[in-house]
């Protein structure tokens with residue numbers, strides 16, 4: 001992991017900033033396409049964006065199953081998988097987490 005890798009700073013990562021830190025790492029993967037990276041495999045997949053769309057579908061099902069089982073640990077795990085893949089999709093669409101924040105903020109209150 002290089003010095004410029006945002007995840008190298010994980011120990012000091014603030015949970016409040018994690019979405020932005022993770023998105024920054026996703027954007028870096030998109031630019032550098034390092035070998036062995038799962039994120040790279042999504043950006044270079046032969047199925048194109050369908051690969052991440054399929055993952056979002058799978059993770060949604062896993063979220064529903066975890067909820068039905070009242071398995072909160074699994075629900076948190078699958079939700080994190082979903083959010084990560086959503087960030088990859090936002091990056092593919094040249095969007096950012098701020099697009100999501102702004103949409104939520106516009107509905108709030």
Ligand SMILES: N=c1c2ncn([C@@H]3O[C@H](COP(=O)(O)OP(=O)(O)OP(=O)(O)O)[C@@H](O)[C@H]3O)c2ncn1[C@@H]1O[C@H](COP(=O)(O)O)[C@@H](O)[C@H]1O
Pocket residue numbers: 007022025029036037038039040080081084085
């Ligand atoms: N948050 C994630 C993340 N969430 C899920 N995944 C991958 O997404 C895939 C999920 O697909 P599946 O559910 O089919 O996989 P699984 O084997 O059943 O795994 P789980 O359901 O048990 O997670 C797995 O290969 C996970 O490794 C992730 N891969 C990467 N990240 C983040 O991205 C960073 C960069 O990762 P690389 O690009 O691989 O360096 C990592 O440090 C993480 O912070």
